[in-house]
Every structure is written in structure tokens, then in C-alpha cells.
Amino acid sequence: MFAVICALSPWSPAKAAKKISLISDAEIENTIRAYATPLFRAAGLDPLSVRIYLVGDKSLNAFVAGGQNLFLNTGLLMRTEHAGQVIGVIAHEIGHIAGGHLARIHDAMRDTTAQTILSYVLGGAAAIGTGRPELGQAIILGGQQAALRNFLRYSRTQESAADQAAFRILEATDTSARGLLEFFEILGDQELLSVRHQDPYVRTHPLTIDRVEALRDYLSRSPGEKPLPAGYDDMHRRMRAKLMAFLNPISRTLREFKATDTAIEARYARAIAYCGCGPGQRRAELDKALALIDGLIREHPADPFFQELRGQMLFENGRVAESLDPFTRAVQLQPDSHLLRLGLARAQLETNDPAILKSVIVNLRAALLKQPDSASIWHQLVIAYGRDGQMGMSALAMAEEAFLRGNKRDARHHAKRAEKVLPQGSPAWLQAQDIQAAAEEKKK
Numbered sequence: 001m002f003a004v005i006c007a008l009s010p011w012s013p014a015k016a017a018k019k020i021s022l023i024s025d026a027e028i029e030n031t032i033r034a035y036a037t038p039l040f041r042a043a044g045l046d047p048l049s050v051r052i053y054l055v056g057d058k059s060l061n062a063f064v065a066g067g068q069n070l071f072l073n074t075g076l077l078m079r080t081e082h083a084g085q086v087i088g089v090i091a092h093e094i095g096h097i098a099g100g101h102l103a104r105i106h107d108a109m110r111d112t113t114a115q116t117i118l119s120y121v122l123g124g125a126a127a128i129g130t131g132r133p134e135l136g137q138a139i140i141l142g143g144q145q146a147a148l149r150n151f152l153r154y155s156r157t158q159e160s161a162a163d164q165a166a167f168r169i170l171e172a173t174d175t176s177a178r179g180l181l182e183f184f185e186i187l188g189d190q191e192l193l194s195v196r197h198q199d200p201y202v203r204t205h206p207l208t209i210d211r212v213e214a215l216r217d218y219l220s221r222s223p224g225e226k227p228l229p230a231g232y233d234d235m236h237r238r239m240r241a242k243l244m245a246f247l248n249p250i251s252r253t254l255r256e257f258k259a260t261d262t263a264i265e266a267r268y269a270r271a272i273a274y275c276g277c278g279p280g281q282r283r284a285e286l287d288k289a290l291a292l293i294d295g296l297i298r299e300h301p302a303d304p305f306f307q308e309l310r311g312q313m314l315f316e317n318g319r320v321a322e323s324l325d326p327f328t329r330a331v332q333l334q335p336d337s338h339l340l341r342l343g344l345a346r347a348q349l350e351t352n353d354p355a356i357l358k359s360v361i362v363n364l365r366a367a368l369l370k371q372p373d374s375a376s377i378w379h380q381l382v383i384a385y386g387r388d389g390q391m392g393m394s395a396l397a398m399a400e401e402a403f404l405r406g407n408k409r410d411a412r413h414h415a416k417r418a419e420k421v422l423p424q425g426s427p428a429w430l431q432a433q434d435i436q437a438a439a440e441e442k443k444k
Contacts, residue, residue, distance in 0.1 A: 088180025095165030245272035392421030
């Protein structure tokens with residue numbers, strides 16, 4: 001289910017600071033994971049240890065921070081023209097991880113959440129927990145753009161080293177580096193702009209003639225280019241269409257993807273536009289949306305993401321009971337997707353049907369395996385356990401939620417409540433004790 005999972009208002013000297021959001025979507029995560037997993041392995045990284053986040057921002061940017069966390073702006077994904085360009089950018093960012101370019105400040109954030117990392121990056125809170133008050137002062141004095149330049153900027157030497165690492169990673173996966181060169185060419189015109197008008201990627205990743213020439217030289221000496229795996233560009237077209245349809249006004253989407261265009265991604269985009277499901281979208285023509293998505297489902301009955309979108313259309317237009325069937329079908333088609341399970345659990349919980357509470361809890365627990373630091377999932381578990389009469393587990397979930405939100409006092413309180421109710425020595429009882437100890441440690 002395409003959703004905004006948090007919205008941050010970074011400090012800015014402007015009167016109205018721009019809000020930055022983290023975006024959650026099962027299909028787009030699946031696409032980026034498909035592109036990135038071979039690259040992670042080639043770099044000697046555990047793919048499951050690298051967290052990928054979508055930042056809802058129209059500017060071109062990508063960065064790594066706080067250990068093995070990769071952030072990709074939606075603007076960058078929408079600006080790329082094919083899968084190879086996205087893969088080239090990811091390979092370069094992995095080069096920074098593999099090269100140890102995340103030392104000092106970045107490592108100080110290793111155990112923080114993505115939301116906290118993003119708030120550091122975008123200004124205002126960077127000094128908190130880093131032991132670098134001068135950094136926070138620089139951000140406060142210079143605003144958001146200075147924060148990006150000072151906090152994320154790599155040296156030219158690091159950029160060249162990351163490029164070389166990217167070449168090795170791409171070569172190990174039989175992937176051409178041409179996509180990376182094409183992305184550099186997209187950024188080329190940015191160098192002519194004033195710093196104020198440049199996209200963040202150019203400000204934080206210095207693009208030099210030497211780097212571009214090194215890439216061209218590498219391509220001239222590399223073996224014949226092999227095509228990307230089947231389906232990669234189809235996935236890219238769908239991802240780009242989906243982002244445009246959810247994030248843009250309906251009028252713009254319908255201009256971009258005209259009614260005469262019968263391509264899968266065009267019909268997909270129009271279905272999203274008509275459903276009125278995107279952030280800030282209010283107009284909904286559900287009959288048109290359902291007709292389009294039903295046509296796609298008839299042609300591709302085993303596609304979990306078409307089923308998921310049908311569920312989201314119905315759910316967000318108040319037809320919650322009807323949304324359960326497509327959400328359930330999506331999970332059946334791709335049971336290992338924690339985001340699909342989360343979408344189903346949300347709809348199940350909304351029905352307030354006691355008969356399916358056990359299923360709600362199973363789906364939420366499955367989602368937690370991938371997102372253990374999600375306060376919102378723990379909050380939904382509070383509700384589900386409470387409605388199911390499992391008061392000890394509900395109190396434990398309250399403690400986890402409070403701890404993740406930084407409320408250590410409430411975390412200790414709810415953990416003590418849980419400890420009194422849960423069976424002594426059980427895993428949940430021990431978890432309650434761990435929360436109390438962790439909250440006390442944070443307090444000190």
C-alpha cells in the first residue's frame with residue numbers, strides 16, 4: 001500500500017519549511033531490492049542488513065547514512081529513464097559503504113531510526129547524539145542547504161573511490177556502467193547552475209570532468225555490454241508511473257499517460273490517478289479506477305501489486321470489507337512481503353471483527369520481523385492485542401511503541417505493567433524487563 005509513513009519539517013530560515021516524507025510501497029521496495037541485491041552481494045554486504053528508504057522529495061538525491069542505510073529520493077527515481085541508471089546510482093552509493101566513507105558522524109547515528117537520520121540530514125537536530133555541537137550550530141546558521149553540503153558532502157577522492165568500487169561491483173554482476181554515465185550526463189547541466197539551484201546530489205557528490213572521463217575510459221575497455229535481466233525495465237516503467245500518479249495532481253498524470261495509451265504502466269497510472277489515493281489527492285472516480293485495475297488483474301491474475309492497489313482503492317474509499325479479498329490475495333501471491341501483510345492487517349483491524357484478530361496479530365508480527373523499529377506497527381499491535389483480551393501483550397506493545405518514540409518514562413511504566421501480567425520467564429516477560437533496562441540506560 002503506497003503510503004507516507006512520516007513527515008518531517010526540517011528547520012529552515014524560510015517562513016514555511018518544506019516537509020520531507022518517507023514513502024512506503026511494497027512494489028517499489030521490491031523493485032529496488034531486485035536491482036540492489038546482486039550489487040550488495042558483489043560488494044560483500046548482507047542484503048538483509050542494508051535498509052532501503054524512499055524519500056518523498058522531487059529533487060535528485062541519493063545518499064547513505066547511519067551505517068548501512070540507503071536513501072533514494074523519489075525525484076531521482078522519476079528522473080531516471082531506465083533501470084540501468086538506477087542500478088548505476090545504487091552501485092555508486094554502495095561504493096561509499098564498502099569504502100568506509102560513513103565514518104565519524106555517520107557512524108554516530110548507526111542505531112537511530114530512518115526518521116531520525118533524515119531529520120539530522122535535513123537540519124535542526126544534527127548535533128543531538130553526535131557529540132558535535134558545532135555541526136548543529138552550522139546547520140542552524142546555514143539552513144537546510146548548508147546542512148546537506150556539510151553533512152553529506154564527500155571529497156573528490158572519496159567520490160572517485162566510490163566510482164571505482166561501483167565499476168568492480170557492476171562488473172562482478174555482469175552489469176554495464178553505461179547507466180551510471182548516463183546519470184552523470186543528466187547531472188551535467190546542473191554544474192552550470194548556481195549552488196542554490198543545484199539538486200542535492202550535485203552539491204554532496206562533486207561531479208568532475210576527471211570522474212566522467214574515468215567512467216568513459218572504463219566503458220571503452222570493458223567487455224561487450226550484456227542486457228539487464230528480463231523484466232527490469234518493465235519494473236522501472238511501472239515504478240516511475242506509480243510514483244508520478246501518486247505524487248502528482250490527477251490532471252498532470254492524465255496528460256502524461258493519455259487515455260489512448262494502452263501500455264501496462266499507462267493504465268496503471270490512470271487507475272491510481274482516478275482512485276484519489278495519493279497524498280493530497282481528494283478527487284476520486286472509483287468506477288473508472290476499478291475498471292482499469294480489474295482489466296490489469298484479468299491480464300495478470302498472479303500480480304500481487306495489482307491486487308494490492310485494488311484493495312487500497314476500496315479501503316481508502318470507505319469500502320473496507322470489500323478490500324479484504326484483494327489484500328488477502330496479494331499476501332497469498334507474495335507472503336514474504338511485510339508491507340503487503342501490513343496493508344492487509346490495517347484493513348482487517350479497521351473492520352473491528354473479533355473473528356479475525358488472530359490473523360491481524362500474525363500479519364503485524366510478520367511485518368515487525370522486517371521493521372522492528374516501527375512505532376506505528378507496535379501501535380496497531382496495542383489495539384489488536386487489547387481487542388483480543390491479551391492485556392499483557394498489549395501493555396508490552398505500548399512499552400515498545402513508547403520506547404521507539406523516545407518516551408522512556410512511559411516505556412518503563414508499560415513494561416512494568418506487562419511484567420506483572422505476563423508469565424514469569426516467558427520471552428515476552430523477558431522482553432518487558434529488557435525494555436525497562438534499556439529505558440533506564442537511556443535515562444542515564
